[in-house]
Amino acid sequence: MNKRDKSTWNKVRAMQDDQAETNAMTDPDNAPTDAMFWADTDMQEPDARKVPIHIRVAPDVLEFFKKDGPGYQTRINRVLEQYVKWHQQR
Secondary structure, three states, rough: OOOHHHHHHHHHHHOHHHHHHHHHHHHHOOOOOOOOOOOOOOOOOOOOOOOOOOOOOHHHHHHHHOOOOOOHHHHHHHHHHHHHHHHHOO
16 A cells, blocks of 8 residues: 555545545435346345365466466366366266
8 A cells, every 4th residue: 555545545544434435425426226227137146055164376377377366266266167067977
């Protein structure tokens, strides 16, 4: 975090709740949402079948999966699912 980011967060932390809410509600880049905004969304529950774990992988493996940005854990999971499927079909 750079110096400017820290000073901005310090300002936010120093605000009273009502002041922070007013700032958020009047921010043109943060318009409040309403029922119309959410009408066409497809809300999905997280996949309950996934179990959180801690795993150690080689740095180059992690870099490979992270290079395409967010979703790298899902990509790793897909590879592992294919590995299991291949072994079950043998």
